[in-house]
Amino acid sequence: MSPTDVAEVKLRYAAASDPITDDETFRLHLPTDAVRDGALVAKLSRPGVIRDALMTVADVLASDLRFKARDRADYLAYLIAQGKRVSNEVWDAQKAYLEEKFGGAEAKEESPLDPIVTVGEHGTSIEVFSTDESAYARLFLRSGDAYEAQQRTDGTTHLAIDDTLLRGIGRMRSYRASTLEFGPGPAGEGGSDGVSERDIRVPLRWLRAFGQVQAASTLPAREFELAPIDLYNVLLTLRMRRAKTSPRALRYELVPGETPRLVLEPWDQVIEGTGPAYRGATPVVVRTWGRRRLSTLARLLPHTKRVRVRLVGAGLPAYYILDLGDVELTLALSGWTDSGWAGIATFDLLVAGEVDELLARKVHDGLVAQPGGATLDELATSSERSVNEIRQVILHHMQRGTVVHDLASDRYIARSLLATPPDAETLRYRDEREQQAHRLLATKDAVRLTKVHDLGGEGTRIEGEVEDPEAHRTYKTSFTIDREGRTVDASCTSPQYRRSGLREGPTVPMIALRLMFARHQAELERARGTEAGRKLIRAETRVLVRRQAPRRATSDAPSSGGPAAANTGSITYRLSLDDREVVVRWGTHPLRMRMHRLRFSTPDDAREEYFGRLESLGEKGFIDASAAEMV
Structure with a gap:
């Protein structure tokens, strides 16, 4: 696969229209692709919540944080008008303009897929993936709770979102009886007036990244709950302060039996969680990136009852599952803005290996027959295969875009991104x-x-x-x-x-x-778990942190980090083993740490000292934060 490989997709949409509304009722048509099945007429239970949820999904779809060069066309035109000499950039700009206007008349649009809508017996889901491959969202509306279906055609299709539709969604009000119509529209079948046909070229690298974000959700993860106010305090702090130095991360400190701590870097500002205590077996520190992308959740936090967080590991996506009662939103934030270097290393093990084609078809057919999906254990039992074999098959289907993971229920559901799924081998490598x-x-x-x-x-x-x-x-x-x-x-x-x-x-x-x-x-x-494996370790570095008890800010000494900030002190130990040498660094600031260098006559003596110090610090309450430092 090369970076320019694409999948050809044909879409046909009816033109978006303004809502039909009065003082008591509201009815809005959401145009879907007429080429594929999937339609719904739904009377909403809580229109205000659905409005905010749809706007959040649209925000995720439109997000693109990649660097964009400035458009200098106006400046170059000014220089030419002044009779000043300019570089070859003017000539290049002219050629690009002529190529775009005349030479590319037959060229087709290259863009990511439109939102994917899946209508089923248990509910309706809308999935989006951002252009920069950094954010994924899945909105699930539970049938019977979030809406009452008046008409329904099961299937998976695409949704056209434009400014006209967004303005219509923004006019929804909670005091009006509201109805949403997902479908191609009256003119969709005839293909005449009001229907736009579009052939888009979806980059295969975008499809691959979409599948990788899904595949990462199958990995073992540390899971805990946050109160909505905790995320609000993070967003409030980020609005009040802007980091001028790196690292710009959101760090989670998880200690069994204690509420999670959220630490904003580089200020090392601690926000004490107010949700349930962490139930993991061992303490751990996990650093996540892309914290400003959490701002897309701001409009939903007032409706949220609880927030579940799944942290897979450093460099891998972090998943936020918002429970709104009859509505669920899953937001996945990858550890990169454009999947280049990060995607190379972190997803090496997420590509499915060789799978049995008969087993793959059997698993997919079984999921199609179960609209509510199934868990890995249920699939393993019905197929009489091991969970690892089933996981490889699920990765294979995720790679092709034919299966989605519903994290809220931990079930796998059949749905196809494209009408004709691509071959898994074409998506195996980025380029x-x-x-x-x-x-x-x-x-x-x-x-x-x-x-x-x-x-x-x-x-x-x-x-x-x-x-x-x-x-x-x-x-x-x-x-x-x-x-x-x-x-x-x-x-x-x-x-x-x-x-x-x-x-x-x-x-x-x-x-x-x-x-x-x-x-x-x-x-x-993996080698650290056994005595024989430890002997193979000749060089490594571990970071351990101990957080002091928080000291709340008083009215006489207000905290500069916002109402939820707590003044805490922490000490960090960085232990390094390098053959016959052990280096110990410690202090309260990463750039001002004391150092002690120990040299030994044999590597075994150095290794014994190194692991002995790690165990001693662990007994004193230090948390291993090495996973947060790894990339």
Whole structure:
């Protein structure tokens, strides 16, 4: 698959119309794709909640946080009018304009899919995925509670959202008896007046990222509850303060038997949770990114009864499940704005391997026969297969976009993103370079880590060699991963890097080394569980944190972080093992830490000292926050 590969999708929509309304009633038509089945006429129980939920979904769909270069066309026109000489940029702009106006007349629009609407017996769901591949939302309206179905045609289709429809949704009021009509409309079947036909080209990389966000939800996760006011306090603080330095993360400190703590970086501002206590087995610290994207939930928080949070791990999506009673909204925020470097490493294990085609068809047919979906255990029991085999089959279907995971009920439901699902193999890799990197990883000893150096607050430096048997070349590559998971100071001896640096994205050796580093970290983490495995660890770094009891701000000394802020103190220990050396750093500020360097005669003595100090700090109440530091 190349970055330019696309899937051709044909859509036919009736024109959006204004709502039919008076003082007591409201009726709005939401145009859906006439090519696919799926229609509903629903009388709403709480129109105000549905209005805010639909507007939230539209906000997620429209979000695009990628960097956009400034449009300098007006400035260049001004320079030309003044008779001043300008660079070749003017000529390039003219060529681009002519190409867009005349040369591309036959070109088709390239864009992500429109919202996916699934109408079923148990309810109606609307799914959206942002253009920048960073946010996913699934809105579920429970039949009989959120609405009363007057007409229903089960199926999956697409919804056209434009400014006219959004204005109509915004006019919904809770005091009016409101009805929503999902369907192609009266003119949809005839295909004459009022119907627009559109052929769009959906990038396969977008479909792949959509499936990966779904696949990440199948991984084991730490789950806990927050009160809606806790998220409100986070959003309030972010509105009042703007971070000028990194890291810009939302950190969760989870201690069994205690309410979760939310820590806003880089200020280290603690917001004490007010929801139920965390029920996990071990204390842990998890850092998440993309906290400002939580602002899309602001309009729904007044209607929310509780918030469930699922944290899969560093660099992987964080899931927020809002329970509004008869409505549920699931928001997934990935750890990147554009799935480049992050997607390379974090989703290496989320691609389905070889699956039995007969089993895959059997599982899918079983889900189609159950409108309410099924759990992994139920599918394993009915198929007489192991849960791991069923999980691989589910990953296969998620990769193709034929199965969705309803996190609120932990059930898998059949629905197809496209009328003709793409082949799973075409979505296996992001592009050809990633495919070549996996080929190198499959070759024994072709990718070698030569040095992994912890830089403290600056991140981690990774160096390695990549041997390509087909090219008969050995490349040296290195890069630094900072505390926000971004790749900086990269270098490579490959022809692509020498030609254009990183303007064309990471090189094949860089991708291979990044994947190898992620696998190496996972192996080290698994090895820590056994005594024999510990002997294999010759170099690593662990971070441990102990949070002091919160000291609430008084009226005489108000907190600058907002009404929910608490003044807390914490001490951090950073222990590093490097062959025969143990380095201990500790302090209350990551940039002002004391250091103690210990040297030993043998690696075994250093390892014994290292693990002994870890156990001693654990007994003193320190929480292992290394997972929050990993990328």
